[in-house]
Amino acid sequence: TSYLKRPRMHTVWANGVDLDVFYGDKAAWDKYAKATKSSKPASKPKPAGPKWVKETKTYTLKTAVKLRTGASTASSFIAVLPAGSTVKTDQAIIQGGYRWVRQPRSNGYGYLATGPANNTLEYMK
Structure with missing residues (x-):
């Protein structure tokens, strides 16, 4: 697994989360960076049933x-x-x-x- 490291100060939050290291490749980072909270997974279309x-x-x-x-x-x-x-x-x-x-x-x-x-x-x- 590759990782990207930010060239900044080392930041660790109170709960021990290290925000300076991302474990993944550039494509994965780009995917997460473009994601929004309003993004929803694509829903499967319901199978068409009989119609009057x-x-x-x-x-x-x-x-x-x-x-x-x-x-x-x-x-x-x-x-x-x-x-x-x-x-x-x-x-x-x-x-x-x-x-x-x-x-x-x-x-x-x-x-x-x-x-x-x-x-x-x-x-x-």
Whole structure:
């Protein structure tokens, strides 16, 4: 390890820290000298997850489908919509192995799967 020595008086603080010797090379010194207290390490970008996309469509159900409170099979269901029902949607997403659509309702939204991710319109026309 190399070190740089300041050509000044030897200074030792009360706690025994010697400020006259830096153990490192010139590149390391330059790096520390340019650092500021406001410097923060670069944060890693968060992985992009599924995103809702705008989709204004009307579907007719091929089979009965559960209308749910969220876009997940774990969400509570509001009702079972029978085959032949018409559903108007405003957004869609693929997550949890299914393609989901959001249905605007008078008291919020209902969510229903249109099919598994490998056949996204299996339940709809």
